Each structure stands twice: as structure tokens, then as C-alpha cells.
Amino acid sequence: MIKIEHLSKNFGDLVVLKGINxxxxxxxxxxxxxxxxxxxxxxxxxxxxxxTPSSGVIKINGENILSPKTKVNDLRQKMGMVFQNFNLFEHxxxxxxxxxxxxxxxxxxxxxxxxxxxxxxxxxxxxxxENSYPEELSGGQKQRVAIARCLxxxxxxxxxxxxxxxxxxTMVSEVLGVIRRLAQEGMTMVIVTHEMSFARDVSSRxxxxxxxxxxxxxxxxxxxxxxxxxxxxxxxxxIRNFQYKIENKDYDFYGMNNAITTFCEKHFFKAQQIQSIxxxxxxxxxxxxxxxxxxxxxxxxxxxxxxxxxxxxSEKDGQIVVSFVTTNDLPSIIKGAExxxxxxxxIISGMTESVExxxxxxxxxLIMIMHLI
Amino acid sequence: MEVKIExxxxxxxxxxxxxxxxxxxxxxxxxxAPVMESDMKNVIIDCSEFDYISSSGLRIxxxxxxxxxxxxxxxxxxxxxxxxxxxxxITGFTPLFIFE
Numbered sequence: 001m002i003k004i005e006h007l008s009k010n011f012g013d014l015v016v017l018k019g020i021n022x023x024x025x026x027x028x029x030x031x032x033x034x035x036x037x038x039x040x041x042x043x044x045x046x047x048x049x050x051x052t053p054s055s056g057v058i059k060i061n062g063e064n065i066l067s068p069k070t071k072v073n074d075l076r077q078k079m080g081m082v083f084q085n086f087n088l089f090e091h092x093x094x095x096x097x098x099x100x101x102x103x104x105x106x107x108x109x110x111x112x113x114x115x116x117x118x119x120x121x122x123x124x125x126x127x128x129x130e131n132s133y134p135e136e137l138s139g140g141q142k143q144r145v146a147i148a149r150c151l152x153x154x155x156x157x158x159x160x161x162x163x164x165x166x167x168x169x170t171m172v173s174e175v176l177g178v179i180r181r182l183a184q185e186g187m188t189m190v191i192v193t194h195e196m197s198f199a200r201d202v203s204s205r206x207x208x209x210x211x212x213x214x215x216x217x218x219x220x221x222x223x224x225x226x227x228x229x230x231x232x233x234x235x236x237x238x239i240r241n242f243q244y245k246i247e248n249k250d251y252d253f254y255g256m257n258n259a260i261t262t263f264c265e266k267h268f269f270k271a272q273q274i275q276s277i278x279x280x281x282x283x284x285x286x287x288x289x290x291x292x293x294x295x296x297x298x299x300x301x302x303x304x305x306x307x308x309x310x311x312x313x314s315e316k317d318g319q320i321v322v323s324f325v326t327t328n329d330l331p332s333i334i335k336g337a338e339x340x341x342x343x344x345x346x347i348i349s350g351m352t353e354s355v356e357x358x359x360x361x362x363x364x365x366l367i368m369i370m371h372l373i
Numbered sequence: 374m375e376v377k378i379e380x381x382x383x384x385x386x387x388x389x390x391x392x393x394x395x396x397x398x399x400x401x402x403x404x405x406a407p408v409m410e411s412d413m414k415n416v417i418i419d420c421s422e423f424d425y426i427s428s429s430g431l432r433i434x435x436x437x438x439x440x441x442x443x444x445x446x447x448x449x450x451x452x453x454x455x456x457x458x459x460x461x462x463i464t465g466f467t468p469l470f471i472f473e
Contacts, residue, residue, distance in 0.1 A: 253396045272456045275425060279460070282427045286395055343428040343464055350463025 001026045001157070001188065002047070007056035009042055016042045018212040019056070024157070024190060029183045031199035032192045033223075034209035035235060040192045043209065044159050047190070048079045077105060080155035084162045086142040088134040094121065094145050095130040098152045106153065113152070120148040124178050140171025147178050158182070160191040173268070176202075196239050197268055200224050208232045240267075242311040249289045249298040256281075260311065267313055273372055276351045280322055280368055281309065283344040287333050288324070290340070300329050318372035322352075328364040332357055376404035384415040389423040393430035402433055409437060413446035417473070421452035426460050438469060449473050 002024040009017040016039045024030060032040045045051040047058060049065065049072055058065050065075050088097050098117035102108040108116075121127045124144040134142055143163055150158055160179065164172045176198045183189065183202045193199050199206060199220070206223040208216045208231075216223065216232045227233045242263040244256050257278055264274045288307060290297055301307060304327025312321045324333075334357050337345040348355055352368040359365065374391040385408055393401055408416060416437070426434075434450075441448040449471035453461075461467045 253394070275456060278425070279427055282395060286428060341432075343431055346464040347428055347460060350460075 001061060003057075003059040004047070005057040005059075007043070007046060007058065008054045009039070009046055009051060010054045016212055017046065017053075020214055022207070022214060022217075024188065026188055027186045028188055028205060029203045030190045030205045030207060031203040032190065032207045032209055033194070033196065033199055033235075034215070038209045039212045040209050041161050044081075044161050044190060044192055048076055048081055048159060050081070073105070077153055078156045080150035080153055080158040082143070082146050082150050082158060082160045082163050084166050086134070086139075086146045088142055088146060088149070090134050093131050093133055094126065094137070097134070097145060098149050101149065101153050117148070117152055120151050121145075123151075123181075124148045125174070138171060139167045140174045143167065143171075143175045144178055147175070147182075151182075157188040157190070160189060160193070162192050162194065164193070164195055172265075195266070196224070197266075208235065210235075240313045242309075242313075244309040246285065246288075246301075246307040246309060248302045248306065249294060251285075253282075256309075263311065269372065276370065277311065277320065277322065280348055280351050280370065281311075283347045284322070284324055284333070284366060284368070286344045287337050287340070288326070288330070290336060297330070301326060303327075304329055320370040320372065322368045322370065324366045325360065325363050328359055328362055330364055333364070333366050374401060376401055378404075378408060380411075384417055385411060385413070386417050386419055388419040388421075391423070392425035393423070393433070394425060394427045395429040398429035398433060401430070402436075405433065405437060409440045413437075413441040413444050413448065416441055416446065416448045418448070418450050419452060420450060420454065420457060423453065423457060426457050428464075431460065431464060431466060434470070435466070447471070 004020055004022045007017055007020040008015070020043060032043065034040055042051055046053045053066060056066070060075065060078065063070070089100070092100065095114060095117050098120060099110065099113035102113040102116065103110060118127065118130060121130055124147060126141060126144055126148070129137065129141065129145075134145070137145065163179065164175050167175065172195065176195060179189070179191065180198075180202050191199070191203070203220055206218060206220050207214050208223060208227070210231050216227060216229045223232065224236060227236050242260065244259060246256070260278060260281065261274055264277060269277075285307075288297065288301065307324050307326040310323045310325070313319075334355065348368060352370050354369045356367050357365065358367070374389075374393055374397045377388040377390065379386040379388070387405060387408055418434070418437075438448050451473040453472060458467070458472070461470070
């Protein structure tokens with residue numbers, strides 16, 4: 001369907017894409033992942049000529065779209081694009097947003113376009129909003145309208161450029177649900193995303209981009225479970241791992257909790273699971289900064305380089321490992337808990353499967369294992 | 374975190390709203406101090422809008438209960454969400470309190 005050869009893009013001296021080669025087949029769902037600033041969105045924008053490639057060939061059904069003869073508007077009708085920031089027409093109603101393209105570009109009659117538009121709004125769960133204006137909608141609703149508008153042009157392929165990154169975490173799943181449904185219906189899609197669980201579930205192929213090239217590609221299992229190359233491995237490890245440094249007793253408790261919550265929401269943890277993790281972290285820190293010895297403990301922790309909190313999540317078996325690493329000048333946290341009123345340790349034990357302590361590279365490590373049910 | 378206290382002839386209603394954690398437990402302790410200083414004849418803690426509790430919060434609940442018992446009063450918990458109640462369960466606090 002689409003064959004891309006040696007695609008490069010420079011912005012002045014900055015080389016963003018360095019010779020990309022890829023074939024996209026009918027019915028494929030390809031997710032493009034990778035660190036920020038590695039050319040993922042530029043690549044997508046080159047495919048439908050929102051950016052003009054510096055060199056290379058893009059063939060759609062055998063036709064080189066970089067040829068001057070190519071009618072760019074015809075190409076864009078075959079290829080829908082959903083943007084991070086929705087790009088809806090603010091002065092038009094939801095239904096008008098869906099009918100303007102088919103009427104003006106596809107030559108459809110108003111009634112036909114409206115009927116199709118209503119059908120699509122039904123599909124994305126927004127039939128009741130046809131007369132609303134975009135400003136009256138939530139971010140998730142706007143993005144669903146943007147997807148419906150894209151579908152109203154009957155594209156052969158849809159390109160999604162980080163469709164959920166400007167959404168409040170609570171609205172991400174409603175948008176991903178619609179994309180998931182399109183995938184089930186066989187729509188060809190290329191999705192630039194940071195939602196790794198989603199990418200894993202929905203994609204037939206994952207492309208890991210780094211430094212302007214396709215660094216590694218494969219099935220979701222190959223990329224997420226058995227990445228072959230170093231940078232891919234590091235990236236996959238990092239997205240499943242949350243780290244936070246607690247310098248001393250005056251650490252930013254709410255900032256830390258917000259960061260943990262954001263990490264957990266990215267992995268679609270349920271509210272109660274997030275609460276459990278927050279509780280385990282809070283109670284552990286209660287034990288570290290033991291109220292009865294807080295001044296002394298604080299000094300040891302501060303001069304020992306703080307406490308490194310790490311939360312690792314394994315999608316495969318739903319296991320969460322919460323660990324704290326600090327100086328071994330501190331006494332054992334587990335033993336210390338025995339002389340406390342026991343409430344913090346009772347909460348930790350109740351929320352986790354195991355609580356252990358060991359020494360790693362001369363530092364004291366407290367490890368707790370939890371499972372998402 | 375907000376604590377609202379309403380006194381009627383028959384009861385004292387303490388409404389806990391929000392999340393009670395180690396950072397705000399001192400404030401909450403101060404907020405419930407007038408209740409602890411009262412006769413605590415019939416204290417009800419309304420938890421319908423209470424979203425999180427850690428050990429610091431449990432200690433406040435326990436202190437209030439002890440104080441009520443000492444005075445021959447009664448303290449009960451109303452409308453507690455299941456996820457909060459589970460923290461009472463795992464710490465063994467549940468049998469100590471009256472849940473309505």
C-alpha cells in the first residue's frame with residue numbers, strides 16, 4: 001500500500017530523518033514509539049506531505065507522491081490525519097465539522113454527508129453532541145470528533161500523531177477505545193504514541209525510532225518483551241520504570257504522589273491500585289523518617305545521598321516492584337518497624353505480597369512486591 | 374483535606390472530606406480537638422466524601438475512639454467507602470469501630 005525508500009528530512013543543518021525505509025501493508029496497525037525529538041511526528045507529517053521530504057521516495061499504490069505531478073489534495077483524501085491538538089473548526093458545530101469536507105471535497109450532497117456524519121458520531125459515542133460547538137466539549141470528546149471527521153473523508157489509512165498526549169489522563173481511554181475499535185475493523189493505521197500498553201495491545205507491528213532512523217522494528221512481543229538492540233532495551237526499561245529521589249524529610253510529598261499517579265495512569269492502573277501503591281510508598285517513608293528519631297534519621301539520609309524510590313511494572317505478569325535504596329548507615333527498616341506501633345508495617349504487609357530487605361553495592365534496599373489483579 | 378463539625382443535641386457529626394495523609398494529619402488532629410474535648414456522647418464520623426487514609430489518619434481515628442471510650446461515649450463511622458475500609462481491615466482496626 002505505502003512504500004517508503006530512503007526518506008530524509010532536514011531543517012537547515014538539522015537532519016531529522018536519516019533515510020527511512022518501510023512498507024505499510026493494507027490492514028496493518030503500526031505504532032511508532034521512541035524518545036521525544038527523534039523524528040516520529042516529522043516522519044508522519046512527511047508521509048502525507050504536511051512536511052516536504054528533503055529526499056527519498058514515497059509510493060502509494062505504486063505512485064510516487066513526491067513527483068510534482070501528484071495532486072496533494074487527492075492524496076490527503078486517501079490519508080486521514082488526527083492531530084495532538086484536534087484541529088477542529090471552532091466556528092462550526094460538531095456535525096458541520098464532519099460534513100464540510102465530504103461536501104466540499106468529495107462532492108457529497110448535504111443530506112448524505114449529514115447521515116454519514118451522524119452514523120460516525122454514533123460510532124464514537126457522541127451522537128448527542130452534533131449541535132455542540134468544539135469549545136463546549138471536553139478534550140476527549142474533541143479528539144473523538146476529530147477521529148469521526150477524519151473517517152467522514154473515507155480514508156484508506158489514518159495517521160495518528162500522539163492523539164492522547166494533550167488529554168487529561170481520565171480522557172485517554174475513551175479515545176484509545178475508538179482507535180482500538182477501528183483496528184478491530186481492519187483500518188490501516190500508523191500511530192505515533194507514548195501509550196505503551198495501548199501500542200502493545202492494538203498494533204500488528206511496532207517501530208522504535210531513535211535519532212532519525214528506524215532503529216528496531218518487530219511484533220509487539222519482539223519489541224516489548226525481547227528487544228534486541230541496546231537503545232530499544234533502555235527505552236522499554238525506562239517506560240516501565242518510575243524513579244524519584246527523596247533528598248530529606250522535607251521532600252515534596254504531593255509532587256511525588258502526582259508523579260507516581262501519572263506513571264500509574266499511563267499504564268492504566270485502576271484507582272484503587274494507585275491508592276495501594278501510594279499507601280505503600282507513604283508508609284515506607286514513614287518508617288524511614290521514623291518520628292521518634294526524625295532528626296537523626298534525616299541527617300543520615302541526607303548525608304547518605306537521599307532515598308531512591310523506584311517502581312517497576314511488568315506488563316507481562318502485572319507485577320509491581322516498589323523499592324527504596326538508601327545508605328546502609330541506616331538501621332534495618334523492617335527491624336525498626338517492630339519497635340513501632342506496627343500500623344505502617346501492617347498496611348505495607350496487607351498491600352504487598354512480600355517485603356524484604358537486602359544490601360546492594362553497600363546500600364540498603366527495601367523491596368516490596370505487589371500484583372495487579 | 375477538610376473537617377466539618379456539626380453539633381446537635383443528639384450527636385456530633387464530624388465530616389471528613391478529602392485525603393488524610395502524613396502531611397495533613399497534624400491539621401486534622403487540631404481540627405478534631407474540640408470534639409475530643411467534648412463529652413463525646415455520640416460522635417459520628419461521616420466518611421461519604423473521604424478518599425484516602427494512611428497510618429497517620431488511622432492513629433487519629435484510634436485516638437478519638439479511645440477518648441470516647443474513656444468518657445463513656447460512643448463513636449461510630451458512617452458511609453465509609455470500601456477501599457478506605459480495606460485499610461481498616463488489613464490493620465485489624467475494623468472490629469474496634471462501629472460502622473454504620
